[in-house]
Amino acid sequence: MHTPLLIIGGGLSGLAAALRFARFIPDVLLLEQHSRIGGLNSYYYRNNRLFETGLHAITNYAAAKEKNAPLNRLLRQLKIKRKELDLHQQNQSEIRFIDQQSLLFSNDFSLLESEIADKFPASSSGFRTLLDLINSYDPFKPQSFISARELIQQHLKDSLLTDMLLCPLMYYGSSIENDMDLGQFVIMFRAIFQEGMFRPGGTIKDLLDLLLSHYKKHGGQIKTRAAVSRILHDGKKAHGVLLASGEEISCDYMLSTIGSEETFTLLGKPSGMEQLPRLGFVETIFELSPETILPQGHDRTIIFYNAAETFSYQQPDELFDVKSGVICMPQNFQNLPSSPFKEVRTTHLASYRLWKELERDSDSYRIAKENTARSSLPLAEKILGNFAQNIVYRDTFTPLTIERFTGKMNGAIYGNPVKIKDGDIGYDNLFLAGTDQGFLGIIGSMLSGVSIINQHILPRL
Numbered sequence: 001m002h003t004p005l006l007i008i009g010g011g012l013s014g015l016a017a018a019l020r021f022a023r024f025i026p027d028v029l030l031l032e033q034h035s036r037i038g039g040l041n042s043y044y045y046r047n048n049r050l051f052e053t054g055l056h057a058i059t060n061y062a063a064a065k066e067k068n069a070p071l072n073r074l075l076r077q078l079k080i081k082r083k084e085l086d087l088h089q090q091n092q093s094e095i096r097f098i099d100q101q102s103l104l105f106s107n108d109f110s111l112l113e114s115e116i117a118d119k120f121p122a123s124s125s126g127f128r129t130l131l132d133l134i135n136s137y138d139p140f141k142p143q144s145f146i147s148a149r150e151l152i153q154q155h156l157k158d159s160l161l162t163d164m165l166l167c168p169l170m171y172y173g174s175s176i177e178n179d180m181d182l183g184q185f186v187i188m189f190r191a192i193f194q195e196g197m198f199r200p201g202g203t204i205k206d207l208l209d210l211l212l213s214h215y216k217k218h219g220g221q222i223k224t225r226a227a228v229s230r231i232l233h234d235g236k237k238a239h240g241v242l243l244a245s246g247e248e249i250s251c252d253y254m255l256s257t258i259g260s261e262e263t264f265t266l267l268g269k270p271s272g273m274e275q276l277p278r279l280g281f282v283e284t285i286f287e288l289s290p291e292t293i294l295p296q297g298h299d300r301t302i303i304f305y306n307a308a309e310t311f312s313y314q315q316p317d318e319l320f321d322v323k324s325g326v327i328c329m330p331q332n333f334q335n336l337p338s339s340p341f342k343e344v345r346t347t348h349l350a351s352y353r354l355w356k357e358l359e360r361d362s363d364s365y366r367i368a369k370e371n372t373a374r375s376s377l378p379l380a381e382k383i384l385g386n387f388a389q390n391i392v393y394r395d396t397f398t399p400l401t402i403e404r405f406t407g408k409m410n411g412a413i414y415g416n417p418v419k420i421k422d423g424d425i426g427y428d429n430l431f432l433a434g435t436d437q438g439f440l441g442i443i444g445s446m447l448s449g450v451s452i453i454n455q456h457i458l459p460r461l
């Protein structure tokens, strides 16, 4: 079999890239190792209902009139109408440093500005200067690493406020410990604080079905249960792939969305970057009975919290670290069609290495998962009030779950700490898109797929 373009990975970057290309040339083949598409952003069925994975809130909200905003550019590139997505904006989110300070934010940036002016008056003018810098900075210009933490601290002169601003941006998109590259910080600041968060009215399955139906309408092909076990190449050009089933597929161009090190491994030339520390996470979904009303913070969409004296974003020395984390209530978006389900989701940093040690002992692994859920409850209840009595079902994922279902090395959601921003991995016709190209999150990964097609593949045809 031969195809002009072969895309490895049916996550959101692969799907968006495939759809973008199919709009011009229908001969594109998308290969996904699983029976279901979506990758990190997918779904599964338990307890007679659909559970979403990887969707708390989509960043980069933009009103229809903001023509150049990333969301609207993406929809134009994919020829998807806004009304097909049925967008619902977040209610209000919060950064809560327990016993220290709290900041509210929403899709109206002036809320965060006024919170900072009220609660950190001495940093107010520094924050305005920092904003000028953020607004004028080009995060896509190739640059060596600049510490965002040092720069923010220089402007704000308040380490608590520095940590509070970094906390959501790190949890939603930093692949490095305790700091961010300035470019990544600017991208995430704009995506979360200045643009804001939303979700579609339907489930992630509806969104994936929509993308797939557009793709198939253009004539694009997809093969699921098609794990690539080797990329066939001569050191300069990729000629095709060998699937785990033994089938060979040749191609003119190839796009890999599975991660940089994962791609080098398929090429038979690991770069050694697998030794760099990669951040793992655990998440527990608590399904609550429909009549539950959370005693506090019941209208918040996301709460990013820290309960330690100083905020630390790093691989813990234990299986997981509940001292900081994300609490998400996915039903709390404006005018969301009412759902009979209520959820609280808690996410924390985790150690892949320690979870891996439990892999062979299924009882210890199960008990550790139960401990994760149990341990994250006290802080969640401290913030939201008691809800344990309303839990009707719960499920926990670990870095091993991520590794098993998406092939991400060490189960690291945000991938390799070193990003390859131009998608060029040293081959004439093989490029990288997705998480390790440097765009993160749902809109980011889709834009990554689209931009690599626009930049590297369409101009050569």
Ligand SMILES: Cc1cc2nc3c(=O)[nH]c(=O)nc-3n(C[C@H](O)[C@H](O)[C@H](O)COP(=O)(O)OP(=O)(O)OC[C@H]3O[C@@H](n4cnc5c(N)ncnc54)[C@H](O)[C@@H]3O)c2cc1C
Pocket (backbone or CB within 6 Å): 008, 009, 010, 011, 012, 013, 014, 031, 032, 033, 034, 037, 038, 039, 040, 041, 053, 054, 055, 056, 057, 058, 059, 226, 227, 228, 229, 257, 258, 283, 405, 406, 407, 408, 413, 433, 434, 435, 440, 441, 442, 443, 445
């Ligand atoms: C718990 C969690 C919460 C998140 N919350 C949010 C959020 O609230 N908002 C947000 O915007 N983003 C969120 N994200 C991040 C978002 O899901 C990801 O950034 C995005 O989905 C990455 O897409 P991708 O296509 O780059 O990678 P992936 O989703 O990893 O896609 C890669 C695909 O390649 C496939 N693959 C791997 N190896 C092979 C192979 N050898 N052969 C064939 N196929 C292969 C995998 O199965 C997978 O489907 C979250 C993620 C997680 C896990």
